[in-house]
Amino acid sequence: MSSQLPATAPANASSAPSARSTPTVPPKPRNHVRTAFIAAAFVAFTVLACTPGIGGVDIDLGAFVQHWRNGWNKFVQLLQPNFAFLPRTVGPMLETLQMAIVGAFAAALVSVPLTLWAAKPTNPSWPVRTFVRTVINVIRSIPDLVYASILVVMVGTGALPGVLTLFLFDIGIIVKLVSEAIDSSEHGYMEAGRAAGGSQLQINRLTALPQVMPLFANQWLYVLELNVRISAILGLVGAGGIGRLIEERRSFFRYDDVSAIILEILVVVIIIEVISNLLRRRLV
Amino acid sequence: MHSDAGRAATGSNPAAAPWHIELDNVSVTYPNGTRGLRNVSMSIAPGEIVSIVGLSGSGKSTLIRTINGLVAASEGTVHVGPHEITSISGSALRRARGGIGMIFQGFNLAERTSVMDNVLVGRFAYTPWYRSLFGLHTQADRDLALRALDSVGMLEKVWSRAGALSGGQKQRVAIARALTQEPQVMLADEPVASLDPPTAHAVMADLQGINAERHLTVLVNIHMIDLARQYTTRMIGLRAGEIVYDGPTADATDAVFEEIYDRPIQARDTLGDDPVDAASLGEHP
């Protein structure tokens, strides 16, 4: 009975003045066993990971040094970018940016209902929530380039498989991060909406959505940045963009062209990041 | 009675009669086994203004939330006006909640949204889902929202972000939100606990005014003795989920409060910043 009442006035037991004798040292916590166990697990895992016989990584520094010598001239070529090649990159680079924007936009549209379904405060029904979360986790566990290489076979080479890949990749990130952020924030206004006789749809649409919009905007900009980087490589497997050109120049052993393209990607990525940071400061 | 509910659901009848509240042997047990309420029975007449007094954890919040169904009663029945809250759910419950306004200790505003959109939350129960989906409000709803804001003196803040307001302003917006429902009953859960003393008095005076002029049944959770005495006529004392006092506020002596709180009255049980109030406190030994 009285346990339901919060303790209001119990005095703090530790307020008694301590005696001025030799201090009794409390026993030092012993974590040796645990520490040893963790260290052993770490070493065992690493050793297994480095055992080629069972499929681990063969750490063969000798071969590495030798290969490196063979590859030295390629490395030198890389250090001398051929900027004369840049005009040819404009078209593919534009395609890369377009793919990034369209993929992010499509994902932004679809992410809103999916996120509200995946977050606890906006979707009290746990079967639906668990289903959406599981689908999102499956989508997230397949790497981007794997999507691209399979989609290229499914729908043909070009920008379409690239955009679809970015779309899937972005959905996974936005829904996961934003739904987790919604889960961990305060939602008093939801109780007010419920008390006023609102349905979950009304509460989500008219109060929760405006409330979490900055979270969305932040992630949308983030995936746009990621998309520029990713769409630069999707061409490696035929999914459009500037990656196609990298693959082509590499197969011709024109590493001077490759490094010019990489520098261009670097500049574009940085510009996009600066723009998105400006927008972010505006929106959030 | 039933025609009352019908008219309330259209939201076009501000002069509807207030509702009575009837709890019959209500108990609440939370999923973790905690007993929130034990066999609570009470009857509140239409148009009464009642304070519910008790320490935090005494079941005040649970009691007020069983009245609009935010907390489901494990046993017993709750009647509010024509609705039997304990037997309805889904859209019927939402319609019933439409007639019951509620304000909260933490204001519960959507802070990033404008005051106007927050106040329009009060029209949820009367708005079809497709209108909500596209954010379309009728002119009548907007007018109701503006009138409610005007009546609490917050009209000039209508386009501000709710998060930019002070605590007292937020609570007034929350009152406007509840008034926009055109409710028959007003529930208030510790409405002044987060406010400074002058603002607390202002908000309590607003609730009193709502009761007197709009003729609403008003139920206020409060733990400040002086505020309960000053602004309400009847008092219900709760201790450990049980009703231990129910009577006119005028009869509630300090001894009664000590009985409810199960300890001597302390300084924090009174607001004591109001000159009128300080005087009235002084009369008690």
Added chain:
Amino acid sequence: MSAPTTTARQPAAHTATPEAPARPSRGRQTIITVIVGAIILAAASGLRIDWTDLGRVPAQVVHYLQLMFGPPNWEKLPRALEETWRSISMAWVGAIICVVISIPLGMLAAHGIGPAWLRFVLRGLFAVIRAVPEVIIALLLLAVTGLTPFTGALALGIAGIGTQGKWVYETIESVQDGSAEAVRAAGGSTAEVARWALWPAAKASLLSFALYRFEINIRTSAVLGLIGAGGIGSMLSNYTNYRQWDTVGMLLIVVVLATMLMDTISGAIRRRIMEGAKPRGMERSS
């Protein structure tokens, strides 16, 4: 009766709707919306995609999903598991390389530890590595050194330095509070500050980030496989090229399950590490 600050705000039932103040102009917001919309439209129309193709896509996807999963071919499962282990090994070794390099570099790049010029150089290096897609760094390294799981791991290690180094210096800077000052005040050198003030405070976060790097590498190692570094990605790429869809379906299931499993294990350990770090004493859970 009421408090002195209460003005004459009697909540009276008005019959006429009061005049609301003018709604603030939303001009800037409209302009931004229009610009963003125009950019998206331009991007969509500029792409050489026959948008009518898009209608075909669902049928196409369903067709291939049927080929892959109706039912998947489990014959090659033992090899798939071995290749998965190879990818995980690559990711693990890559994470160790990355963490071993980025912790000292990241510490040196934090404010108040290394000299300013070094901080500048290191942060620039991190930024450059971050800006280049990981796969491209791997591709260059693979092109120079040949294709083996070891070079794959090395590529993962180097490509991760950009982000990992940034996390390290941000973490170090976030824990530079009183304890660092206390060690300095007691006459500690920079190395002693790092060892006795910064490392204990940052240890849990850095460990957690290290595990997180492993999780990232799991995904990236599959990608490196696609471009020839071995592991599950190489197998996936081969069977996609052979058009053996039922085996591809099996491989996808293995990738998804292995990734989710590693995520779950690593995530659980990370949570334990961060929870253990909070009480900062003998009151450890378990």
